[in-house]
Amino acid sequence: MPRFFIDTEPLGDTYTITGADAVHIGRSLRMRIGDELTLCRRGTEYLCRIEGFTTDTVTVEIMSAQPSANEPSLGLTVYQALPKSDKAEFIIQKCTELGASELVFFESKRCVAHLTDPDKKLIRYERIALEAAKQSGRGLVPQVRYIPDMAGAVRELVTHETPLLCYEKDGARLSDVAVTSDTAVMIGSEGGFDPEEADLAAQMGAKPIWLGNRILRCETAPVAVTAILMHIFGDI
Amino acid sequence: MPRFFIDTEPLGDTYTITGADAVHIGRSLRMRIGDELTLCRRGTEYLCRIEGFTTDTVTVEIMSAQPSANEPSLGLTVYQALPKSDKAEFIIQKCTELGASELVFFESKRCVAHLTDPDKKLIRYERIALEAAKQSGRGLVPQVRYIPDMAGAVRELVTHETPLLCYEKDGARLSDVAVTSDTAVMIGSEGGFDPEEADLAAQMGAKPIWLGNRILRCETAPVAVTAILMHIFGDI
Incomplete structure (x- = not known):
């Protein structure tokens, strides 16, 4: 599943992706409404589903959040x-x-x-x-x-x-x-x-x-x- | 100490280095008679001293031979x-x-x-x-x-x-x-x-x-x- 790192903590049930990642999701990856992706921030992973696009943003619904299983304990x-x-x-x-x-x-x-x-x-x-x-x-x-x-x-x-x-x-x-x-x-x-x-x-x-x-x-x-x-x- | 890998086992007290290594020793490294180098073959290291040069060979005296200390046991x-x-x-x-x-x-x-x-x-x-x-x-x-x-x-x-x-x-x-x-x-x-x-x-x-x-x-x-x-x- 595509994975994007974000700088600000998602508050609430939705999050709006902007900048290069938003362009990448829509144009390069050609993702569509309903597709799933992962947002990561400081060791927390947010499983998300795409709700909508504008020219330069992607809005996602946050379905769940959990500590990343991939981070080492060291x-x-x-x-x-x-x-x-x-x-x-x-x-x-x-x-x-x-x-x-x-x-x-x-x-x-x-x-x-x-x-x-x-x-x-x-x-x-x-x-x-x-x-x-x-x-x-x-x-x-x-x-x-x-x-x-x-x-x-x-x-x-x-x-x-x-x-x-x-x-x-x-x-x-x-x-x-x-x-x-x-x-x-x-x-x-x-x-x-x-x-x-x-x-x-x-x-x-x-x-x-x-x-x-x-x-x-x-x-x-x-x-x-x-x-x-x-x-x-x-x-x- | 410069290290060269050789294909044939040195027999006797001297060995003649030929080819690119000989050129490298004389021209690039500018080594001289009396300088020391290591010859390696299949995990054995030969400590050598340069005895003489021709245009495209280097003759060395083999001073000692021992198993390489650098080879892993694995x-x-x-x-x-x-x-x-x-x-x-x-x-x-x-x-x-x-x-x-x-x-x-x-x-x-x-x-x-x-x-x-x-x-x-x-x-x-x-x-x-x-x-x-x-x-x-x-x-x-x-x-x-x-x-x-x-x-x-x-x-x-x-x-x-x-x-x-x-x-x-x-x-x-x-x-x-x-x-x-x-x-x-x-x-x-x-x-x-x-x-x-x-x-x-x-x-x-x-x-x-x-x-x-x-x-x-x-x-x-x-x-x-x-x-x-x-x-x-x-x-x-």
């Missing part, structure tokens, strides 16, 4: 040092499918890429998260954010109950980590982390983890770690 | 229904980094893509596996093969000790699977498997597994499953 924030080219988009897409709650990009010493216009880029990143959330049947769209510096990202990381730092030199195995429902993981860019940065993050409370002998590309690591953490927590 | 073959566009290449790259032993593409009912010239495509696929094996520090290059029909692929799948079939409709959780060192997993293309195909595979001995409520893209599933199986087996 809350996982991925802190990712900004990678080159379109790898950030790849990471957003794959981690959204796999159930990440939030993606935060930041810049570390070895980052080659830089966001010159973060606000503009975040609009694109948010659209990718939205599309991946729709496609995979998520109940919410992961938030995508940007923190310019690694120190700021680490300060946030360690506020999570289980703050992990992927580090190629050393660390615990994922099987030895007590994963909690409030977990966050920080991953380096192409060059990994500078040892000083990694030490500082560990001193601030991040727990280094080691992903084994094979060197994972910076865009493979977040996907693999998200999949494994979701598995450990019983979500995959 | 033997994992991924049977993947052929996806569209360059997704096969993505799957080869990521599953190689994560430790898969072999990748086999096949065509199922819902495949939109077809290999018109499999031999030519396999040459490209093998090069991608080789590059990913070098980059990630593997001790062997996963073999990439093609089986035209799903029935043939299933017949092979079920010869493995643990033959798994990812099926979105039903199946065991990965945590309930007794993963052995000879595991294989079969994954559908964009449209998933036709129920008849999945039933037949299960009748032939494949164990259906279910990856949770969120719908993973056909190129995300093999990467996630490879990561999780490597984790379950203690390799990540």
Whole structure:
């Protein structure tokens, strides 16, 4: 069933869809009065039936509302040092499918890429998260954010109950980590982390983890770690 | 240290590198006599020192040989229904980094893509596996093969000790699977498997597994499953 994310909470028995989604429902999907669709907002799913169209709106009757069955019980924030080219988009897409709650990009010493216009880029990143959330049947769209510096990202990381730092030199195995429902993981860019940065993050409370002998590309690591953490927590 | 995969077993104390690797060592990497490099063949690593150059060869002294420390203990073959566009290449790259032993593409009912010239495509696929094996520090290059029909692929799948079939409709959780060192997993293309195909595979001995409520893209599933199986087996 087609799935649309909405920003405002539906009040009452009907809801009016506007903007691009309304156009998409009428023109691309060619849906008709009586057809059913799902509206999602922050983990709640509303089963709806189309009641009527105008040129640029679709009005639906809300038949029922329930918490999304597709949201994982693991809350996982991925802190990712900004990678080159379109790898950030790849990471957003794959981690959204796999159930990440939030993606935060930041810049570390070895980052080659830089966001010159973060606000503009975040609009694109948010659209990718939205599309991946729709496609995979998520109940919410992961938030995508940007923190310019690694120190700021680490300060946030360690506020999570289980703050992990992927580090190629050393660390615990994922099987030895007590994963909690409030977990966050920080991953380096192409060059990994500078040892000083990694030490500082560990001193601030991040727990280094080691992903084994094979060197994972910076865009493979977040996907693999998200999949494994979701598995450990019983979500995959 | 630069890493090169060789086809023939080094006999004696020296080995002569030819072809593109020899050119790469001398011209791109600008290595010199006395520099060290690693030769890999089928999970064995040879630590070598450069002894001499000709225009198109590099002769190395073999200083030691040992089993690669980077190869996982899990033997994992991924049977993947052929996806569209360059997704096969993505799957080869990521599953190689994560430790898969072999990748086999096949065509199922819902495949939109077809290999018109499999031999030519396999040459490209093998090069991608080789590059990913070098980059990630593997001790062997996963073999990439093609089986035209799903029935043939299933017949092979079920010869493995643990033959798994990812099926979105039903199946065991990965945590309930007794993963052995000879595991294989079969994954559908964009449209998933036709129920008849999945039933037949299960009748032939494949164990259906279910990856949770969120719908993973056909190129995300093999990467996630490879990561999780490597984790379950203690390799990540």
